[in-house]
Amino acid sequence: MSLRGKCALSTADYFETPLYSLSIGRDVYRDLEKTGEFVSLTLDKDEEEHSIEMQMPYIAKMMEGYQGKFSVVPILVGYLTPEREAVYGQIFSRYLSNLENFFVISSDFCHWGKRFQYTYYDQSKGAIWQSIQALDETGMELIERLAPSEFTSYLEQYGNTICGRHPIGVLLQIVTYLRRNMPNNNFNMKFVRYAQSEHCNNMDQSSVSYAAGVLQIS
Numbered sequence: 001m002s003l004r005g006k007c008a009l010s011t012a013d014y015f016e017t018p019l020y021s022l023s024i025g026r027d028v029y030r031d032l033e034k035t036g037e038f039v040s041l042t043l044d045k046d047e048e049e050h051s052i053e054m055q056m057p058y059i060a061k062m063m064e065g066y067q068g069k070f071s072v073v074p075i076l077v078g079y080l081t082p083e084r085e086a087v088y089g090q091i092f093s094r095y096l097s098n099l100e101n102f103f104v105i106s107s108d109f110c111h112w113g114k115r116f117q118y119t120y121y122d123q124s125k126g127a128i129w130q131s132i133q134a135l136d137e138t139g140m141e142l143i144e145r146l147a148p149s150e151f152t153s154y155l156e157q158y159g160n161t162i163c164g165r166h167p168i169g170v171l172l173q174i175v176t177y178l179r180r181n182m183p184n185n186n187f188n189m190k191f192v193r194y195a196q197s198e199h200c201n202n203m204d205q206s207s208v209s210y211a212a213g214v215l216q217i218s
Contacts, residue, residue, distance in 0.1 A: 003078030007088060008041045009033070010074050015053075019060040025071035028095070032075075035091055041076065049076060051106050051164070059104065077167040082152050085166060089173025096174050097182060099217070105171050107164020109136045109194075113206025118161045129199040129207065135160055136194065136209050143213065144189045146179075148172035171215070178217075189215045 009029050015022045032038050041049070052074045063070060080088070095101050112118055112132050125131040139160055142151045148169055155165055162168070175187050191213040198207040 003039075003076060005080060005084055006039050006078050007037065007080075008039050008076040008078065010046050011040050011043055012046060015056045015072065015074070017057045017060040019057060019064065020067055022056060022060055023071045025073045028071075028073045032091070037087065037091060038075075052076060055104055055106050077164075077170060080166045080169065082148065082169065085148065085169040086173045086176075088170045089175075090177050092170065093174050093177045093181070096217075097178055103171070103215075105164065105167045107162055107168055109139070109160070109162050109209035109211050111161040111163070111206075111208050112200060114203070115206050116161055118159065119203060120158060120160075127199070127201050128203075128205070129196060129201065132196065132200065132207065132209060133194070136211065140191045140194070140211060140213070143168060143172065144191060146172055146175045146187060146189055148176055175215070186218045187215065188218070189213060 009032065010024060013024055013026070015024065056072070059072065077088075092103075096103055110118070110132050112120070112128070120131070120135065121128055122131045122134065125134045135158060138158075139151065139154055139162065142154055151165075151169065151172060154160070155162070175189075178185070179187065191211055193210075193212040195210050196207045197210075198205060200207050
């Protein structure tokens with residue numbers, strides 16, 4: 001769905017999963033709504049949206065031992081300029097600085113192939129799939145460096161089809177804000193897994209890349 005310049009909140013009270021229902025933190029929603037920077041999704045649009053939905057069963061499974069003792073705060077991040085990413089970075093910084101909270105940022109990496117209208121290929125890297133991996137790893141290195149402006153420049157230069165580039169950008173802006181205001185804390189970002197749905201060797205193939213990273217604050 002199209003959502004420009006804003007982030008959106010659900011109007012539901014809970015998410016159903018195959019395991020159990022996850023209650024939505026309406027108290028946090030109320031605080032976010034006071035900023036005037038959020039819009040509400042209609043229930044129809046909320047049900048059509050799939051990126052948050054796909055995370056919920058996994059969260060439910062990982063938090064099974066805490067069932068009924070936590071809530072989720074789903075936020076759909078729209079198409080944001082770097083300036084808007086910084087606005088939301090400041091808003092969310094108070095929540096990331098609270099170690100009782102846990103952030104999940106959802107994104108695939110490169111969508112490569114004619115059906116995605118993206119066929120960047122640096123032949124110096126080897127096969128197509130190796131070029132894709134090198135491209136993704138360049139972006140991952142910038143994310144690990146927690147460098148929002150460099151990550152934006154990378155996206156502008158290569159056009160890598162990272163679908164969650166704006167949620168990632170918001171996270172990088174959160175850390176940028178916290179580094180200025182929490183100078184005694186250390187922020188360490190590390191990618192721990194990377195995979196591709198297919199190893200492409202010709203222009204008629206396609207693939208989607210996946211990566212998993214962890215941000216630790218100490």
